[in-house]
Amino acid sequence: MSHHLKFIARTVMVQNGNVDAAYRTLSRILTVDGIIEDAKRRRYYEKPCRKRQRETYEMCRRIYNTEMARKIAFLMRKNRQDPWLGC
Amino acid sequence: MTRVLVVAWQRFLGAGLGGYNVALCGGIHTGFQRLQEQMENTESVAPEVTANQSKSDFRLFPPVPGQGSSLTWSGKKYEDIPIAHIKATYNNTHIQVVSAENLPFARTSCGTEGFRNAKKATAIAAQTAGIAAAAKACRKGVSHVRVVVKGLGPGRMSAIKGLTMGGLEVISITDDTPIPHNGCRPRKARRL
Numbered sequence: 001m002s003h004h005l006k007f008i009a010r011t012v013m014v015q016n017g018n019v020d021a022a023y024r025t026l027s028r029i030l031t032v033d034g035i036i037e038d039a040k041r042r043r044y045y046e047k048p049c050r051k052r053q054r055e056t057y058e059m060c061r062r063i064y065n066t067e068m069a070r071k072i073a074f075l076m077r078k079n080r081q082d083p084w085l086g087c
Numbered sequence: 088m089t090r091v092l093v094v095a096w097q098r099f100l101g102a103g104l105g106g107y108n109v110a111l112c113g114g115i116h117t118g119f120q121r122l123q124e125q126m127e128n129t130e131s132v133a134p135e136v137t138a139n140q141s142k143s144d145f146r147l148f149p150p151v152p153g154q155g156s157s158l159t160w161s162g163k164k165y166e167d168i169p170i171a172h173i174k175a176t177y178n179n180t181h182i183q184v185v186s187a188e189n190l191p192f193a194r195t196s197c198g199t200e201g202f203r204n205a206k207k208a209t210a211i212a213a214q215t216a217g218i219a220a221a222a223k224a225c226r227k228g229v230s231h232v233r234v235v236v237k238g239l240g241p242g243r244m245s246a247i248k249g250l251t252m253g254g255l256e257v258i259s260i261t262d263d264t265p266i267p268h269n270g271c272r273p274r275k276a277r278r279l
Contacts (some may be wrong), residue, residue: 007165007233010262011149019247019257025147026260039239039264044276 010035149259160231160258168258171220171232173246180213180242182250184224184232193223197242213242217249225254235261 014022150156150165174181184192195216197207
């Protein structure tokens with residue numbers, strides 16, 4: 001990181017001495033940006049075949065989860081106030 | 088949509104789950120502005136005594152040296168405040184407090200605190216190292232410090248905790264974990 005400007009990226013200010021909240025905010029930002037899992041993955045070398053298997057698995061999982069979420073959101077439209085009150 | 092974000096954010100802070108809640112909310116783009124609004128919405132409005140500023144003027148991101156900002160900590164601007172580097176490896180945690188001009192103030196690690204071998208790779212060891220480093224730095228006249236964390240080890244969080252317990256005031260936390268853009272090949276995967 002010596003080639004980049006310091007204290008610009010991946011930096012969070014601490015409000016009112018609440019270091020815990022600031023650290024949690026930083027961790028959230030890093031997790032959402034995928035930096036933490038990237039660093040964990042790079043600890044050991046991941047062979048290209050394992051990497052391809054992992055990518056396809058994650059893609060399948062993402063598709064399944066989004067489709068299931070869509071289905072549940074659609075079906076939850078049934079869960080509403082009864083307009084006919086049991087007729 | 089904002090309400091969903093705020094509720095998801097509160098559940099995040101409360102339950103302390105991983106990234107799953109956010110991932111389910113349709114891939115929020117945590118742009119700077121939105122994150123800042125969320126911080127200002129959920130955090131209670133408290134008086135800002137240390138930074139000599141009005142109440143609701145807290146910026147989540149640090150002041151850039153180019154653009155003028157009137158935030159001061161005991162009279163010093165952001166770029167003149169000493170830095171505490173924390174290197175949190177998987178087996179040990181090193182802490183070095185340095186001035187803004189790279190003059191060293193204090194250097195401690197879990198090993199210098201008397202822990203040996205596996206005990207160095209614990210959160211308690213990192214906390215004691217943090218307290219010792221803070222004590223040494225306070226003796227040299229350091230009050231506020233910017234923390235730079237490197238690595239994902241067990242002492243990552245507790246070293247910062249130790250610094251605050253030892254009497255230093257942390258004003259910002261930076262993550263400097265080295266992310267190679269496919270540089271050196273790491274060691275082979277362990278087969279347990």
